[in-house]
Amino acid sequence: MTIAVTKLRVEDKLFQNRYLVDPGRPHIKVRPHERPSANLLALTHVCPAKCYEVNDKGQVEITADGCMECGTCRVLCEPSGEIEWNYPRGGFGVLFKFG
Amino acid sequence: MIAEEFDAIVIGAGMSGNAAAYTLATHGLKVLQLERGEYPGSKNVQGAIMYANMLEKIIPDFRDDAPLERHLVEQRLWVMDDTSHTGIHYRSDDFNEAKPNRYTIIRAQFDKWFSRKVREAGATVLCETTATELVRDANGKVIGVRTDRAGGVLYADVVVLAEGVSGLLGTRAGLREMPKPETVALAVKEMHFLPEEVIEQRFGVKGDEGCVIEAVGTISRGMAGLGFLYTNKESISLGIGCLVSDFTAAMESPYALLDAFKNHPSIRPLIAGSEVKEYAAHLIPEGGHKAIPKLFGDGWVVVGDAAQLNNAVHREGSNLAMTSGRIAAEAIVHVKRRNDPMIRRNLTLYKAMLDKSFVVKDLRKYKDMPALLHTNSSNFFTTYPRLISQAAQNFMRVDGTPKIEKEKATTAAFIKARSRWGLVSDALRLAFAWR
Ligand SMILES: Cc1cc2nc3c(=O)[nH]c(=O)nc-3n(C[C@H](O)[C@H](O)[C@H](O)COP(=O)(O)OP(=O)(O)OC[C@H]3O[C@@H](n4cnc5c(N)ncnc54)[C@H](O)[C@@H]3O)c2cc1C
Ligand code: SF4
Numbered sequence: 001m002t003i004a005v006t007k008l009r010v011e012d013k014l015f016q017n018r019y020l021v022d023p024g025r026p027h028i029k030v031r032p033h034e035r036p037s038a039n040l041l042a043l044t045h046v047c048p049a050k051c052y053e054v055n056d057k058g059q060v061e062i063t064a065d066g067c068m069e070c071g072t073c074r075v076l077c078e079p080s081g082e083i084e085w086n087y088p089r090g091g092f093g094v095l096f097k098f099g
Numbered sequence: 100m101i102a103e104e105f106d107a108i109v110i111g112a113g114m115s116g117n118a119a120a121y122t123l124a125t126h127g128l129k130v131l132q133l134e135r136g137e138y139p140g141s142k143n144v145q146g147a148i149m150y151a152n153m154l155e156k157i158i159p160d161f162r163d164d165a166p167l168e169r170h171l172v173e174q175r176l177w178v179m180d181d182t183s184h185t186g187i188h189y190r191s192d193d194f195n196e197a198k199p200n201r202y203t204i205i206r207a208q209f210d211k212w213f214s215r216k217v218r219e220a221g222a223t224v225l226c227e228t229t230a231t232e233l234v235r236d237a238n239g240k241v242i243g244v245r246t247d248r249a250g251g252v253l254y255a256d257v258v259v260l261a262e263g264v265s266g267l268l269g270t271r272a273g274l275r276e277m278p279k280p281e282t283v284a285l286a287v288k289e290m291h292f293l294p295e296e297v298i299e300q301r302f303g304v305k306g307d308e309g310c311v312i313e314a315v316g317t318i319s320r321g322m323a324g325l326g327f328l329y330t331n332k333e334s335i336s337l338g339i340g341c342l343v344s345d346f347t348a349a350m351e352s353p354y355a356l357l358d359a360f361k362n363h364p365s366i367r368p369l370i371a372g373s374e375v376k377e378y379a380a381h382l383i384p385e386g387g388h389k390a391i392p393k394l395f396g397d398g399w400v401v402v403g404d405a406a407q408l409n410n411a412v413h414r415e416g417s418n419l420a421m422t423s424g425r426i427a428a429e430a431i432v433h434v435k436r437r438n439d440p441m442i443r444r445n446l447t448l449y450k451a452m453l454d455k456s457f458v459v460k461d462l463r464k465y466k467d468m469p470a471l472l473h474t475n476s477s478n479f480f481t482t483y484p485r486l487i488s489q490a491a492q493n494f495m496r497v498d499g500t501p502k503i504e505k506e507k508a509t510t511a512a513f514i515k516a517r518s519r520w521g522l523v524s525d526a527l528r529l530a531f532a533w534r
Contacts, residue, residue: 010354013289013378020137042347048287048354048380069142070380071265072285072343075278087135087267089247091227095141098290098377099206
């Protein structure tokens, strides 16, 4: 219950932001895995845009549309190769009006 | 694309990149600056307090047209527990000076302004362009960059890496390590809009005066963290940040922390009725002096957050970024004037100049602070704030208990929570790290 409420709130928050999504070119990918590592699992809480979620099979998936490009998931999971992290193409992604 | 060769390519149009590009261009160098955002500032997040002195050294008359929000006359430091805050307030009319010392700004607007100055100084600025790779010659000297636009390599004598905290180029090229979860904080921030008069009333300021609140305590739930609230002209910037390693260990969600901070009884009335127009997240380098990477090499220098030049203890980053950008540019200009190649031996001048500046001196002063706060976070951010609040409440509540007993109860509470030895050792370690 609390999770559902929190999720709603993040989506409301992200709704205020401006994004230019690059369709079909996600800038972050999760490496296929059976069981997520502790760090990967932590992203489902720690990502400030709640881009990471656990699917029915217990694996971590990403939907990068609301991503604010903060780099937290990169710091946590790029060194182990669990995710592949890039910037969106120039001009795409989050566009802060105030920052 | 542009098929010419440049004296310098600057990666990024944030605080450090703009300072570097501006300084290089005003000294007559041929400069290309690349920015991945649609406009400068569109990817950048800051609290944001801007320190005038460091910008004055670059653009002395910036006050004439820079987008500034409020100049600061009051600073509050709050130690919070769940229902209270104990504060130190400093306010002085001396800050109402002809050339104020600190201002709040809105980064997206400020960066656009700074970038206009860079263009006026003669640099070529290309936005919506992500540099994807550093290009080197057979000897390993950096000679240019590849971008995600069609076209080949853009060549320059030297590349200034002003790419911010998460900087892909430098880390991928092996010039420095990627920041570690314990050397970066994740901060989330919202922009709360309120009418000017309401802000003035609530914070006791008038005209362009502004007030900032910085808060530590149980708001960070035992993690090493800081909350902030800064007044702009018609909005309040409000946010909270904690170390990524702490967030991960605690499995806390930054937005939940932010919402709890907003709902704290000491904060809620200050933002009541506001309209939120943006939610942002960004990393802050917190590794301090020990995390500073190699600052220069053959054909490259690194400045600002990308080099971890950020003073977490004083929440200063933009001024270190601007200063390192300016100094790197001045060093490059020196080398260029002597007609020397942009190689390691010559670019060492940048480090020599930076070591003499406040940037490295300040970071050296606090070199033990990050580790101390990190290893002791639950004491500094939960236990002590709770105790301080209890002590203050004990002191203020008038209930017929003799004062001497109150004093004893306060001392006993401190000792019970942390043991005499623990208290002394924390105090000493804090004092040494601060020294
Ligand atoms: C929440 C928060 C509050 C803060 N509060 C304060 C404060 O009150 N006062 C203060 O002084 N400091 C503060 N800071 C720190 C301050 O924001 C930074 O120190 C400062 O912005 C660093 O400047 P920079 O130029 O090094 O990096 P950035 O400002 O991050 O700029 C990097 C630029 O490079 C661009 N870029 C990156 N990679 C590429 C690429 N490959 N190709 C093209 N472009 C690229 C980015 O889009 C960006 O524009 C705060 C930071 C945060 C997150
Ligand atoms: S970069 Fe930040 S916002 Fe984007 S997915 Fe990673 S953690 Fe989430």
